Amino acid sequence: MPEVRRTIDAVWKLESARIVGGLARLVHDVGLAEELAQDALVAALEQWPTAGIPDNPGAWLTTVARRRAIDHLRRSSRTTEINTEIAYAEQPAQAQDDVLRLIFVCCHPALPRDARVALTLRLVAGLSAAEIARAFLQDEPQVVRRIAAAKQTLAEEGVGFAQPPGAALPGRLASVLEVLYLVFNEGYSATEGQDLIRADLCREALRLGRMLATLAPDEAEAHGLVALMELQASRSAARTGPSGELIPLHEQNRGRWDQLLIKRGFAAMLRARALGAPPGPYVVQAAIAVCHAQARTAADTDWARIATLYDALVRLLPTAVVRLNRAVAIGFARGPAAGLAEADALLTDPALRDYHLLPAVRGDLLSRLSRHEEARREFERAAVLTRNHAEREFLRRRAAESRRAAESRWAAESTPGAAPATLGTAAAAFLSRDDLDRATVRSYGQTLTRLRRALGDSLPVAELTPDRVATVFTTAWGSAAAKTWNRHRATVRSFAAWSSLPALAEALDRRPETAQPPPATPPELPESPAASLRERTLWRLLHESSAPVTAVLALNVEDLDLEDRRARSGDRWVTWRSGTARLLPELVAGRTSGPLFLTDRRPPPSGTADRCPHTGRARLSYERAEYLCKQATGRTLSSLRQRGNSRSRLSTR
Amino acid sequence: MRFLMIQKPADTQPDEKLFAEMGAFVEELTAAGVLLATGGLEPGGLLVSSHGDEITVTDGPFAEAKEAAAGFALIEVGTKEEAIELARRFRKIVGDGESTIQQVFG
Structure with a gap:
């Protein structure tokens, strides 16, 4: 039915x-x-x-x-406790408090960000795993697993259902706001309109934000986030043209902005301001959105005020993206040359290395400075970097406009019409020589791809200067190993010789390659108090035993000799020391047989292989264990092993 | 999806209790983040009609009072069924009478 x-x-x-x-x-x-x-x-x-x-x-x-x-509860605890619990739970008018607590628990800092998002959408917004998966372009089983793992983490961490204590509240609230804004942006950046569920994320985020602001009315940042989302959502109909192409803010038909959402945004902003707290990052971003909403035409925009607000935002949120937006505002408030100077300062920021908006912004500023040829190259570079179809079309259109503007200038100045050799064509020709073997082509290709992405395929070879190459190198490989740096440097030298630009690598110093001595002491095991008992035991055991990861994951409870601190795994012994010995009994927890390390999910009803006879759970897979380790420590499982003394701890029979 | 819920005038006069319950309902919808705008409408109002170049403005009340609107709520939800569920709750509070639900396009 x-x-x-x-x-x-x-x-x-x-x-x-x-x-x-x-x-x-x-x-x-x-x-x-x-x-x-x-x-x-x-x-x-x-x-x-x-x-x-x-x-x-x-x-x-x-x-x-x-x-x-x-x-x-009756099955699992004593009667007196239950009656207290029930009496407590029956108290009326707590529903709103419950929802607020639920939001805080779902956005608990012990959870990875993806898990917070999935859990919030599942439990607070009531979305199904299938809906979440479609909205985030993921597999449904992946989302189901993520939610199960998140619940498991919460249980293991003993995250009950208490309101965060006063001192922890600002940090915890920031985590909630971050989750909601992430959900909103995921929907807002889906401009193609083919999959409405993605755009529905905006509505869900707004709904949750409005809910949060009602539940926590004294939090200015909650109102700030609502104001920001209402104001951004008010422009959603005007953001795309009839064929789905992106329309930038200053070209949008302001008559299509949703006045109701704008008014709601203003009202939320007034509530935030009325609280009188010093403005946080969401309130400042909302204030910028208010400036745009108040301008009747693009020309009416109060850019001086927006630039001042960005100055404040950069202090609160000094990220590269905010600084880039500030450059845009300065470009309008104080002229394109001032904006370009700000944007140029970001060229060496590794965080923006492949971020399409940096060349897009520079392209716009350059074209306003009538530097059309450079603008065209920046737009083309941005078009290659973006993954959004509508945006790519828009950037190609701007590149074509810049090309026409540049050509008409050339025509006026009657410069020779022959197309100059570009970085793209030169690099392709260099790599397609038939005297290079495949490994060399791959290695050279990495260097040249980086140069092409950073400088643009259409850069004339004549403008490929040693300084430009050095900037790319510092941004891309400034902190890499000397060996890596030198390998890329060698490519540039080879390319320079081939293309008769002998000076190309002259700003790149060869770095001394000292042979890495093997570490005297094994790398410290990362402290990760947030990890579960299972993870901590696994990592500690790998660290102490130096046994292969597969051998450790293959351990069974019945093989453990806790007394002698060793276990048989296949044809080898795995031994450990006091750290593991302290953790193991708790992990075994009365089990007598079956895999030592178990998945945290309930098994599907079918399938018999390799399960715990007590819980029916399957053996923890290498992939899953590796994923959790990388998430928590940034290292691979294998790197946790102490390699130096592995032989003494492992005896093979 | 946006839906406009329009409440038809009721035969009975609203009392204090109804106002209190309506207030709580509106608060609940606001807290749930689904209510965009709501309001009551004056009875009658003005009728503006055009015929060719001629525009006529007539004062109410009108004969078809049953067709008039007494109040409205603009809500934003994911499905028609959610709108129905909210309308159902609303009707439970206000007692006998009629509401319409229409999706708002654009």
């Missing part, structure tokens, strides 16, 4: 946050609360098609879920 199904979905979207929040207060576990709520949803799916949709569907779901939660 699809109609009942749709009604259930609708009720769930509207009620899930309150239902899950209320249950979490009862059972102190968000993951369990969601499972109980899902049980109630299943009951609804079974009963409503025949019994009819109840009078108050939300209350029906709440009652059924709560009954299940109380059953769960």
